[in-house]
Amino acid sequence: MxxxxxxxxxxxxxxxxxxxxxxxxxxxxxxxxxxxxxxxxxxxxxxxxxxxxxxxxxxxxxxxxxxxxxxxxxxxxxxxxxTPEDVWAIFRLLAEERQKREVEPTLTMLRGALMESPANAAERHAQARMQAMYDLIELITSWFAEIQKLDAETLQRLMKLGSRVQKLLQITQSLARFTHRDGGDKEAKAESRAARPDEDDPGAGGSEGGAR
Amino acid sequence: MxxxxxxxxxxxxxxxxxxxxxxxxxxxxxxxxxxxxxxxxxxxxxxxxxxxxxxxxxxxxxxxxxxxxxxxxxxxxxxxxxTPEDVWAIFRLLAEERQKREVEPTLTMLRGALMESPANAAERHAQARMQAMYDLIELITSWFAEIQKLDAETLQRLMKLGSRVQKLLQITQSLARFTHRDGGDKEAKAESRAARPDEDDPGAGGSEGGAR
DNA sequence: TCAAATTTTCAAAGTTTTTTGAAATTTGAA
DNA sequence: TTCAAATTTCAAAAAACTTTGAAAATTTGA
The missing domain is CATH 1.10.10.10 (Winged helix-like DNA-binding domain superfamily/Winged helix DNA-binding domain)
Structure with a gap:
């Protein structure tokens, strides 16, 4: 060779x-x-x-x-x-398989743990942490799901643009602009959670995460 | 426990x-x-x-x-x-470390291989494949670098929006719209690039942006 | 300085994973 | 169906990795 x-x-x-x-x-x-x-x-x-x-x-x-x-x-x-020739297709395959083998089982475990009612402060805190992890994984997963939908053609274009960061900045900006559109909305939650984990505990209930 | x-x-x-x-x-x-x-x-x-x-x-x-x-x-x-409490910070750390330990060494290996002049058809083909992989990794890396720049605050907002896919569609759309803006642009690149690694190589220079 | 408390190192024991060669099975064509 | 080519399985050997206990090193406060 x-x-x-x-x-x-x-x-x-x-x-x-x-x-x-x-x-x-x-x-x-x-x-x-x-x-x-x-x-x-x-x-x-x-x-x-x-x-x-x-x-x-x-x-x-x-x-x-x-x-x-x-x-x-x-x-x-x-x-x-x-191997498939299309590197983008390969990437998608890999991401799908990892989702299935690693992410899904983790989400399942977390959902299970989040359904229990906490027996004490330690468990309440643990659940708050798990919820934070759950939400982040869900968010990242949904980004991936979107990105995976990009077809080969769009990808070609992106690649031709080059991988220079500058250009991508624009994408981020539109992303940021989009998030700003979100009006006021119960605010306090997020802040206090990080600083004093025990006290305000959104715990099991809220779980908005779109759990299937 | x-x-x-x-x-x-x-x-x-x-x-x-x-x-x-x-x-x-x-x-x-x-x-x-x-x-x-x-x-x-x-x-x-x-x-x-x-x-x-x-x-x-x-x-x-x-x-x-x-x-x-x-x-x-x-x-x-x-x-x-x-552990740091901010899950987003944790995710960033993980991504950075993996970038450093896995992605960078791979890019370095690929750059090395792409600098060689191919001795025969098999090597020429191998280099074209490596170039495709290189470009994809660079592209994905630069996305990550951008995403990593999102601050905790923006993230909070994104999370509050919920991870419903629908909303994210809009991000994808602006992304797609953005790419359409790209006019024509020299085509041949990918196959021939192997021979001239110096030319537009984003590698060493700007793109690494995010890391450490 | 010492000595107690704590952390780290390291060689050996234990465990798991990988790799192999031989045997068993499967496959497709006649 | 049979035959031989091709593939898979499997138990055992080899390699890699993890875990440990004991000893060494480091740190701190008196």
């Missing part, structure tokens, strides 16, 4: 472990990502010097993440693997 | 391993997050039934992530730990 490709593959092997995936999976993915053509399991095992069975397991995991496509060639019974 | 808090703590222990942190670290963080008052290492060790030394290591790691604050109380020599 050329050093150029190798450094890419090795980097993903390492990085993989910072995320939930292991070296094998990371390397397989990286190899497929830069490969000109789909590869079969034997080719992958040979390129990366992993055992055939290890590759099999790795490919299964990548399929579970929906990160690889499977295809066949006429007159060849082996399975060939490749 | 009350079951309410326990389920939260245990969940973070498990989830931690999906991210790069281990059970101990996850649980310590969760415990501090919901705790009414700062805790010292012995209290943490006792609550979680971990050895004192394990807790010491865990706290060090949390400090490296800047996720815990250290403080002292008069007349007590022990160190007490707590």
């Amino acid at each position: 050329s050093p150029l490709i190798q450094s890419f593959v090795l980097h993903f092997g390492e990085m993989g472990s910072r995320w939930g995936i292991n070296r094998t999976v990371g390397q397989i993915y990286a190899l497929l990502y830069v490969s000109e053509k789909p590869l079969n399991a034997d080719e992958i095992a040979e390129e990366l010097a992993f055992s055939r069975s290890n590759v099999s397991i790795g490919l299964k995991e990548l399929q579970a993440w929906r990160l690889v496509k499977l295809q066949h060639f006429p007159g060849d019974r082996r399975e060939y693997f490749s | 009350s079951p309410l808090i326990q389920s939260f703590v245990l969940h973070f222990g498990e989830m931690g391993s999906r991210w790069g942190i281990n059970r101990t670290v996850g649980q310590i963080y969760a415990l501090l997050y919901v705790s009414e008052k700062p805790l010292n290492a012995d209290e943490i060790a006792e609550e979680l039934a971990f050895s004192r030394s394990n807790v010491s290591i865990g706290l060090k790691e949390l400090q490296a992530w800047r996720l815990v604050k250290l403080q002292h109380f008069p007349g007590d020599r022990r160190e007490y730990f707590s």
Whole structure:
């Protein structure tokens, strides 16, 4: 393998472990990502010097993440693997899977905890903290959901604009402008909560969060 | 420990391993997050039934992530730990650290690979793929940098609005409207760029904005 | 300074995860 | 259906990571 490709593959092997995936999976993915053509399991095992069975397991995991496509060639019974070419589509897939595997279970746990009635001050405080976490996760999740709706075409445009921060400032500004439109509204809440956690406790009840 | 808090703590222990942190670290963080008052290492060790030394290591790691604050109380020599209360600040910290530990090294690796001149078709293709990845990461990074600039106050407003998706649609729309404003612009870029990494490269210069 | 209190380090034990080779299963074509 | 190619499973070996207890180092107040 050329050093150029190798450094890419090795980097993903390492990085993989910072995320939930292991070296094998990371390397397989990286190899497929830069490969000109789909590869079969034997080719992958040979390129990366992993055992055939290890590759099999790795490919299964990548399929579970929906990160690889499977295809066949006429007159060849082996399975060939490749990655979607559209990097934006890949990003969306990743975000979706992580949402499903990490965010949803966390929200479920939090909802459960927030339904209990607090038995004492410690629990009341814990619930207030959990509520704050719940609200933030919900907010960020909904941003993501919106961003994910951007189609490839819009993305192209954004990319062509370049990633210079200046331009993006405008987006933020419209965002800020939008929020300012929100008229007065019971104010005190947020402030006091942070400073004196025990005392005013919005606790279980309020929960506005749109919980499904 | 009350079951309410326990389920939260245990969940973070498990989830931690999906991210790069281990059970101990996850649980310590969760415990501090919901705790009414700062805790010292012995209290943490006792609550979680971990050895004192394990807790010491865990706290060090949390400090490296800047996720815990250290403080002292008069007349007590022990160190007490707590988490920042502002969940948005916590999110920003996390994003910054991950940027530093994961995104930057990846961008550096990619820049390196993109500077090489491709030796053959396979390398040429690999570089085009890497360029696509580079551009996407840069784009997403710059969004994050912008979002991170939102101050707590704006956030409060956003949260008060509720996380209903409908409202956010408007943000997306202004975003889309904004991109439409972009006139035509040299096209070929992506495929050929590999050869001339210097040219418009936003990398090193402006874009990193937000971090530290 | 000392010594008590506290935190940190570190080698070893324990645990979990990854990787493998061999065997079992599945698959598609004849 | 059978056969051989291809894939998957699985138990065991290897590697990586976590956790611990004991000892060392540091800090503080007298």
